[in-house]
Amino acid sequence: MGKTSTVSSWLCCPCRCLFCGLLSCIFSVLATILVIAGVVVLALYLLFRPHLIQATVASADLIDFTLTPSTWILRYNLSVALSVRNPNSRIAIHYQSVVAEAYYQGQGFARADLPDFYQDTGETTVLPLPFAGDHPLEGGVAAAGFRKEAIDHASFSVDIKLSAKMKLKVWAFRVPGPKPRVDCPLNIHRRNAS
Numbered sequence: 001m002g003k004t005s006t007v008s009s010w011l012c013c014p015c016r017c018l019f020c021g022l023l024s025c026i027f028s029v030l031a032t033i034l035v036i037a038g039v040v041v042l043a044l045y046l047l048f049r050p051h052l053i054q055a056t057v058a059s060a061d062l063i064d065f066t067l068t069p070s071t072w073i074l075r076y077n078l079s080v081a082l083s084v085r086n087p088n089s090r091i092a093i094h095y096q097s098v099v100a101e102a103y104y105q106g107q108g109f110a111r112a113d114l115p116d117f118y119q120d121t122g123e124t125t126v127l128p129l130p131f132a133g134d135h136p137l138e139g140g141v142a143a144a145g146f147r148k149e150a151i152d153h154a155s156f157s158v159d160i161k162l163s164a165k166m167k168l169k170v171w172a173f174r175v176p177g178p179k180p181r182v183d184c185p186l187n188i189h190r191r192n193a194s
Contacts, residue, residue, distance in 0.1 A: 053093070054085040055162065055182040058126055062188040065156055067146045072137045074109055074146075078102060080129040080160055082184065086119040092169040093119045093177065100129045103159040105142035109135040129160065155189045 057080060064077035082100070086093050098114040110131035119125055137143055149156050161184075166177035 050091055051087040053180055053182070054087055055184060056083050057081070057160070057184050057186060058083040060186055060188050062156065062158075062190045065188075065190045067137065067143060067150075072143050073134050074104065074137050075134045076102075076109060076131060078110070078131040078158065078188070080131070080186075082127045082129055082160065082162065082182075083124055084119070084127060084162075084182075085124040086121060089121050090170065092121055094167040094169065094174070095119070095164045096167065098127075098162070098164040100127070101161045101163075102129075102131050103161065104156065105137070105145045107138060107142055109137070127162075155187050158186045158188055160184045160186060 059079075059081045061079045062077075063079070064075055066075045067073070068075070080100075080102075094116070095118070096116045098116065100112045100114060101108050102110040110133065112129050112131060114127060114129075117125060117127075137146070146156075162182040163179065165179055167174050168177040
């Protein structure tokens with residue numbers, strides 16, 4: 001009598017039925033595919049070395065930021081220049097559905113829809129974000145925070161958040177990218193409107 005292979009005894013039950021052989025074959029193929037996919041992903045990561053986008057506020061100008069005491073309506077005129085940089089040396093980025101939102105005391109008070117734009121490798125784009133209008137503030141906590149900041153510092157804490165859909169261009173291929181959320185907290189002094 002011949003000896004049974006130790007490999008087949010590890011992968012299959014002692015009965016050596018058709019089901020065990022088929023299951024063993026499927027498991028081997030899936031394991032091979034996973035290992036190959038992992039090696040490909042690692043190689044692509046090491047080749048392209050993707051980096052997150054970098055965003056900074058280049059300038060901010062708060063012309064009007066007042067709160068009506070009786071109705072808690074916030075009147076604002078805020079201009080922000082946001083600098084967005086693509087630090088990747090092999091990946092270009094196409095931004096779509098770009099939206100900038102301004103928040104005060106955790107409440108969104110302004111929104112700006114921006115046009116789609118493209119950034120080549122290592123490129124920096126400055127986005128002008130004009131916010132102007134009026135918006136009601138909800139709750140007394142926000143109004144109390146406004147009064148405290150206006151009296152104590154004459155400066156206001158405003159958050160600018162940018163979101164977009166990204167498509168990455170790698171050589172001639174375009175692939176969907178992550179959906180970035182950029183958050184820029186600002187502390188801006190209000191200047192007197194003339």
